Amino acid sequence: MRINLDYLKEFIDHKYNKQDLKELLASIGIEVDEMIEMNGIDVFEVEITPNRPDWLSHYGIAREIHSKNPLLSLKTIVTNRRESLDKNGFNVEIRDRSGCSRYSGVILNNVKVGKSSPGLISLIESFGMRSVNNIVDISNLVLMTYGHPIHIFDLDKINGDKITIRNAVQDEKVTLLDGMVKNLNVADLVIADDKKAIAVAGVMGEENSGVSEKTTNIFIESAWFDPSRVRITSKKMGMKTDSSYLFERGADIENTSRIIDLTIDRIEEELGYLPEIIKYYDEYPVKFEKQIVELAKDFPEKFTGIKISEKTSNEILESLGFILKDEKDTWKVEVPSFRVDINKHEDLVEEIIRIYGYEKLDTKLPATAVDSVEKYEKRGFLDKIRSHFTAIGYNEVINYSFHSLKDNSLFGAESRNVELRNPIGSDYSVMRNSLLSGILKNTAININNNFLRISLFESGTAFFREGTKLIEKDLVCLSSSGFETLPDWYESKGRVYDFFLFKSQIFGFLKKAGIKIELSFEEEFTQFLKEESSYRISIDGTDAGFIGEIKSSVLNHYKNNEPVFVCQLDMDLLTEKKEEKNFKMWNKFPTATRDLSFLIDREHKFKNISETIEKYKPEDLEDFSLAGIYEGKGVPPEKISIFMNFRYRNADRTLTNDEVNELHDQLVNKLVEDLGIIRR
Amino acid sequence: MIDDLRKEIENIKKKLIDEIDNIQSLEEFQQLRDRYLSRKKGILTSLMTKLKELPPTDKPVFGNILNSAKKFTEEKLNEAESQLGKKSEKKIDGTLPEFDTIVGSTHLITVIRRSIENVFLNMGYKIAEGPEIEFDENNFTLLNFKEDHPARDEQDTFFIKDFPDMLLRTHTSPVQVRYMKNNKPPIKIISPGKVFRKDEPDATHVPVFHQIEGLLVDKGINFSHLKGTLEMFLRALFGEDTNLRFRPGYFPFTEPSAEVDISCFLCGGKDSKCRICKGSGWLEILGSGMVHREVLTNCGIDPDVYSGFAFGLGIERIAMLKYGVTDLRFLFENDLRFNNQFG
Numbered sequence A: 001m002r003i004n005l006d007y008l009k010e011f012i013d014h015k016y017n018k019q020d021l022k023e024l025l026a027s028i029g030i031e032v033d034e035m036i037e038m039n040g041i042d043v044f045e046v047e048i049t050p051n052r053p054d055w056l057s058h059y060g061i062a063r064e065i066h067s068k069n070p071l072l073s074l075k076t077i078v079t080n081r082r083e084s085l086d087k088n089g090f091n092v093e094i095r096d097r098s099g100c101s102r103y104s105g106v107i108l109n110n111v112k113v114g115k116s117s118p119g120l121i122s123l124i125e126s127f128g129m130r131s132v133n134n135i136v137d138i139s140n141l142v143l144m145t146y147g148h149p150i151h152i153f154d155l156d157k158i159n160g161d162k163i164t165i166r167n168a169v170q171d172e173k174v175t176l177l178d179g180m181v182k183n184l185n186v187a188d189l190v191i192a193d194d195k196k197a198i199a200v201a202g203v204m205g206e207e208n209s210g211v212s213e214k215t216t217n218i219f220i221e222s223a224w225f226d227p228s229r230v231r232i233t234s235k236k237m238g239m240k241t242d243s244s245y246l247f248e249r250g251a252d253i254e255n256t257s258r259i260i261d262l263t264i265d266r267i268e269e270e271l272g273y274l275p276e277i278i279k280y281y282d283e284y285p286v287k288f289e290k291q292i293v294e295l296a297k298d299f300p301e302k303f304t305g306i307k308i309s310e311k312t313s314n315e316i317l318e319s320l321g322f323i324l325k326d327e328k329d330t331w332k333v334e335v336p337s338f339r340v341d342i343n344k345h346e347d348l349v350e351e352i353i354r355i356y357g358y359e360k361l362d363t364k365l366p367a368t369a370v371d372s373v374e375k376y377e378k379r380g381f382l383d384k385i386r387s388h389f390t391a392i393g394y395n396e397v398i399n400y401s402f403h404s405l406k407d408n409s410l411f412g413a414e415s416r417n418v419e420l421r422n423p424i425g426s427d428y429s430v431m432r433n434s435l436l437s438g439i440l441k442n443t444a445i446n447i448n449n450n451f452l453r454i455s456l457f458e459s460g461t462a463f464f465r466e467g468t469k470l471i472e473k474d475l476v477c478l479s480s481s482g483f484e485t486l487p488d489w490y491e492s493k494g495r496v497y498d499f500f501l502f503k504s505q506i507f508g509f510l511k512k513a514g515i516k517i518e519l520s521f522e523e524e525f526t527q528f529l530k531e532e533s534s535y536r537i538s539i540d541g542t543d544a545g546f547i548g549e550i551k552s553s554v555l556n557h558y559k560n561n562e563p564v565f566v567c568q569l570d571m572d573l574l575t576e577k578k579e580e581k582n583f584k585m586w587n588k589f590p591t592a593t594r595d596l597s598f599l600i601d602r603e604h605k606f607k608n609i610s611e612t613i614e615k616y617k618p619e620d621l622e623d624f625s626l627a628g629i630y631e632g633k634g635v636p637p638e639k640i641s642i643f644m645n646f647r648y649r650n651a652d653r654t655l656t657n658d659e660v661n662e663l664h665d666q667l668v669n670k671l672v673e674d675l676g677i678i679r680r
Numbered sequence B: 001m002i003d004d005l006r007k008e009i010e011n012i013k014k015k016l017i018d019e020i021d022n023i024q025s026l027e028e029f030q031q032l033r034d035r036y037l038s039r040k041k042g043i044l045t046s047l048m049t050k051l052k053e054l055p056p057t058d059k060p061v062f063g064n065i066l067n068s069a070k071k072f073t074e075e076k077l078n079e080a081e082s083q084l085g086k087k088s089e090k091k092i093d094g095t096l097p098e099f100d101t102i103v104g105s106t107h108l109i110t111v112i113r114r115s116i117e118n119v120f121l122n123m124g125y126k127i128a129e130g131p132e133i134e135f136d137e138n139n140f141t142l143l144n145f146k147e148d149h150p151a152r153d154e155q156d157t158f159f160i161k162d163f164p165d166m167l168l169r170t171h172t173s174p175v176q177v178r179y180m181k182n183n184k185p186p187i188k189i190i191s192p193g194k195v196f197r198k199d200e201p202d203a204t205h206v207p208v209f210h211q212i213e214g215l216l217v218d219k220g221i222n223f224s225h226l227k228g229t230l231e232m233f234l235r236a237l238f239g240e241d242t243n244l245r246f247r248p249g250y251f252p253f254t255e256p257s258a259e260v261d262i263s264c265f266l267c268g269g270k271d272s273k274c275r276i277c278k279g280s281g282w283l284e285i286l287g288s289g290m291v292h293r294e295v296l297t298n299c300g301i302d303p304d305v306y307s308g309f310a311f312g313l314g315i316e317r318i319a320m321l322k323y324g325v326t327d328l329r330f331l332f333e334n335d336l337r338f339n340n341q342f343g
C-alpha cells in the first residue's frame, strides 16, 4: 500500500523526517519497502501484514503512530449525518445475513460527474492509482483514507425497486466492469436488482451499473461482507481488487454508516455543492458483538520476561483504542471493532510489547534440558560419504526436486510419477524419480565449460506414487566422467575413468563401511544404462540401487556424448546395513602364496569364478585376488587368460608346502571340473 | 660336501660386502640385489639346486645355512639402500610445483547447514526431519493458517495432482507439528530441510530452497528467552560483536511475532553504499515468535501450562549475506566454477 506523507500529515501532526518515520513504523511492525518521490511528494510503499486490515489506510497508519507517540495530535474524525429528503427509493433486502451482516448506503441525486480536481488527481496518482472521474476517484480516496471499500452505482441503471443481497444461482452469469464474463455459483454472494446481479459482493461491480460521465444520480454502498466468502469468490474468479483485498482481511463492521457520511463530505468538497440526499439505508441484521478479553495483570511480565508496570500496560492498550475495566488481578479488555486480529491474552501482550518497544526485551537463556540422546546414524553416514568422496575429488551438487515428464520417463515408469497440480512450467512438472537427471545436466554443463574431470554426488529425495500412496526415498547418487587424475608433469598421461575405476572407488568405500554388496546384471536398468554395464546392487538380498554407464540415447537427451558412470544407492538401506567392526587378532603365521594362470571361456564372468572358488573354498584359503587379465596374441578368441593369486594360511600353525600344494590342487581341480579352465 | 658349500657361502658374503661398498647409484643397487636374490637366477637362490645332491641328513643343515645367508644379505642390502637414500636426497628438486591433488567440494548449502546445526547441537537441541510432501493440515491448518485466510497467499504453494490434501511443504514447521504431536515437552529441536514455494527462478528467488527452524517448548518460557537464544546463535554464526534488533512481525503460528535483524557485519552501518545493508546497518535474518496458543493446542500441548518459542531462517539467505553469493540460481546450477569455491 502507498502512503502519501503529505496527506498523512492531515491526520497526524508529526515532525519526523522520512528516515525517522520509516524507523518508527518498522519498530511497530509496519515495514517500508520503498521510499518513492512523486511530483515532489514523498510516498512510502509499505507492506501490511495480513492480520492488520486496520492499517490499510492513511488514518489507520496515523492512529498507530499516535499510539507509539501519544504526544502527537491525531485528527479526530467527526461525522455528522446530513438531513435527507427521505423520498421513496428502492428497498434493500439481505437474504444471506452471515455473508452480509451490514449494508449501509445512500442515494444522491444531481451529481455532476466529470474530471477530478488537480488536487484529487494528484492524491489518487500518489496512491499508485489511475484517476477515472471525480466520483470513482472519491470512492478510492475514501478507501485509502479510512480503509473501508465503498461501491458506487449509477442509480438509473438499477432496475425495479429493490436491491437484494443474495447467493448467486448456479451458473448465473455476470459481466464485470472490466468486460470479463464470469460464471457464478451458489457460494458467491451478489448484489442484485430486479433483473440481474449488479455486483459481485465485495469484489467488483457489473459492467453497466457503474458510474459514467452521463450519470447524474448515484447509489453509494458501504457494507460488511464475510471475509472468507469474499476470498473464496475472488480467488475462484482470479480477481483480486482493492475492495476484495480489504474485505477478505476483515473490514470494520461498526464503521459502514459513518463511511457514508464521510463520503458525502468528500463529494461536497469536490463538487463544490451538496447533491440532493434522497434516502439513507442501514440494514444491520447481525449486530457486532463486543469482544472482551481477560488479561491477568502479571501475564505481560510472565510472557515477555521483562517488568512492565501496570500503568504502562494500561496506557498502551488505551492508546490503541482498547477499553480496560479493572478487576483486581485482571483487566477485562474490550477490543475495538477495527481490531479483528485480537481475541486472546497473548494478543494483548503483543500489543503492549510492540508499543513499549521490542528493544527493551531482555536476553535470557532457557534452562530447558532434554533427557535423551539421538544417534543420527543416517546423518553420520551421509557425512562420512561426503567427506570420503570429496576427499577423492567428488563435488557435491544440489538440484531442484522437479523434473520434466521426459526426464522422469528416462528413469522410471510413468505410472509411478508424482505430478504437480500447479507447476511453474513443463520443465518442472513432476517430482524427480531419480537423482540422475540433475547430475547428468550438471555433468553436461561442466563438460561445456571445459572441465576435464567431473565427479559429482548428490544426496536427496526421490518421489514415487504407489497406488494411493506417495513414497519418498532418500538416495545418494554418484557419477564420474572424464579424468580421475589429470595429466601433469608427474603423471604425464593421467588416468581416465572407466567402469572399473568408478566401481572400485565406490565398492572400496562400501566394503570399508562393512557393507556386503552383490552385483548382478539387471535388464530393467538398460532403460538408461548400457547393456554391458547395467548392474543391480543388492545388500543381503535387498535391492540397494544400481551402477553402470549411461547409455548414449540418454546422454543425447542431456546434450552430452562423453561417457558418464553412475551409481545410485538407497541411503536408508546403507545406513541399516553398515557394520561396526570388532577387533580381531591378526594371523601371525606366514602366508603361502600360490599363483594360477589359466584360460577360460569368455562367457564366464569373473563372478562365476569367484563364486565357484567361494563354493569350494578350503578353510585355510585366506583370500584370493585377480592379478591380471590377458587376451589377444596366443589366446584363442573364445577364451580369455586370467592370472590369479591365492593366499593360504592356518590360524594355529604354519602350513607345510605339501599341505598348501594339496589344498591348491584340489581347488584348481574343482575349477577345471566346474568351469572348464585350462591351466597354463 | 656340505663344508664346501659352507665355504662357498662365506665367500659369497665377503664378495657381497665388497660390492656393496662400490655401489654408486640406486640402479646399480637394484642390479646387485637381483644378482644375489632374484628368484630365478640369484646367486643364493640358485644354490638351492644343490640341495638335491646332498644326503638327507645334511639337507636341513644346508637349509639353515642358506637361510641365514639370505637373511644376512637382505640386512646388508637394506642397510646399503638406506645409506644410498640419504646420499641421493640431495638429488630431488622439492621446489617443483605440486600437482593437482583432486579435492572435491561440499556444497555451500551443506556447509552452512552443518555449521548452523552444529551450533544448535552444542546448545542441546535435537535435529528432527520430516517428509517433503506434506498434508495441508500439517503445513497450514494446525499451524493456525485458517482455511481461506490471506495468510496462505504469502506462501505460494505447490499442490500434488490427484492428492487434494497433499502439497510440497512451504516451510519446515510441519516437522515441528509432527514432533509436538509425538513428543511431550520439554521439546528442544531444530528442523532443517528443503522447502518449496511457487516462485519463478531469478536472482533472489528459487522454487526449492532450504530452511532451518527451531522450536523450544517448556514451562515458563518467555519472549526474553527467545531473544537470548537467538543472540547466542547469531553471534556464533556472525561473530561475537553482532547486535540484534527485534521488530514486530506477523506469522500465523506465533504470537507475539518478531522479525530479527543483525547489525551489518560488513560495514557496521558506516558505508552508505554497502553491498548488503545498503547503509542501513541492519540485515534481515530471521523470523521468530512465541508459539501461538492455537498451535500448541492443535498439537496436544496445554498452552496454559507450557509456552514456547520458534524461529526460522533461510540457508540461501545466509549464502547471499555471509558468502556474497549474488544470484541464488548459482546454488542449483552446479557449475563447478561455483561449487569448487566452497567446502
Ligand SMILES: [Zn+2]
Pocket (backbone or CB within 6 Å): B264, B265, B266, B267, B268, B269, B270, B271, B274, B275, B276, B277, B278, B279, B280, B281
Ligand atoms: Zn553494511
